[in-house]
Amino acid sequence: MWKRGEVDFVQTRQLAWERVPDGLFCAGETRKVLSADPEHGACTWLVQLRNRHEGTLPAGADVYVLEGAGTLNGITLEPDGYVFLPRGARFSLAPDIGPLILYIAFFGEPEVSAEAGTDNAVAVGTADGTWVSPTWTEGDTLQFGAFVKVLRSDSLGEAYVTFMRPGWSSPLEERHPNYEESFRIYGDLMQGARGLMHAGAYSFRGPGIWHAPLYTRTGTMSFIRTSGPTVTDYHEPTGDRSCAALVARTYRQFPAPSVS
Structure with a gap:
């Protein structure tokens, strides 16, 4: 899943949008591929959508909302919202007045299945909770700020x-x-x-x-x-x-x- 080439770093606004191929997540919409694992198919995209999409995502994904609004399995999507789609999760994704732009990182091939999936998407509010100072190693804390x-x-x-x-x-x-x-x-x-x-x-x-x-x-x-x-x-x-x-x-x- 993680064996991708080094991308260090790219300004994504300079990348062109391309059509999402048939059979993949949000087919027919536009995407920017940021990185991909050629062996296991895991990849990270920006995707821009204006239409409703439904199906099951066998690989699962992390979804972060960058622009726009909509719903995912009844969960309200707004900028800086985060949703975790576990492997085999069913999704029903609908933008409001488009476009809805997502940063989405798949745990495997971003293919969509018509089979019934689990309805277990998890939304975590990035505006909720408390910011804490990170400690990346025991005894080492980043400088204040x-x-x-x-x-x-x-x-x-x-x-x-x-x-x-x-x-x-x-x-x-x-x-x-x-x-x-x-x-x-x-x-x-x-x-x-x-x-x-x-x-x-x-x-x-x-x-x-x-x-x-x-x-x-x-x-x-x-x-x-x-x-x-x-x-x-x-x-x-x-x-x-x-x-x-x-x-x-x-x-x-x-x-x-x-x-x-």
Whole structure:
């Protein structure tokens, strides 16, 4: 499910919409394929729909609402809403006044079956609950200003949203033992020497890949999926890869607004 090529990173707004092939989720609508596992068929899309779609999704999926409104199995869909479709879940998806734009990550082939499925979609309100400071490894907590809400944690991995306040930084390079994909919902985030991620930026990273330091000037929020609990190793960057040096180079075309 997670054996995909590195996508680190792509600005999805620069990708063209393409028609969803027949037999797949929301056939006939338009999609952007962000990453895919060629062996098992698991993939992540942006999908834009204007029509009702029904069926059973054998693979299951994480669904995050980016724009528009509608319903999924009677669940109201609004921006920043999250729904988990377990494997074999039945779905009835209907946009309101379109388009409805979803970030959807499938756990296998995104094929649709006409067979009866289970009616067990789970909605988790991203606006509910309390933001907490994440602790990625025992005794190591990110600097103040970073917060997380876990939406799903099970044998498939984790799905959560993160929020960083304006001016937050993480000056160390880091790596994780699990696969990780992220989608920038709003704001900016400097991803070390890889550059500046804006709203709509997507990345998919395999285990053990060093990345960061991180910095956000305006504040940022992301939807993130991992193949297991997030554990992090850190080390100090050197020379021109220090956080201060990277921020100076990354934001030279984006100077801070004047304050009077």
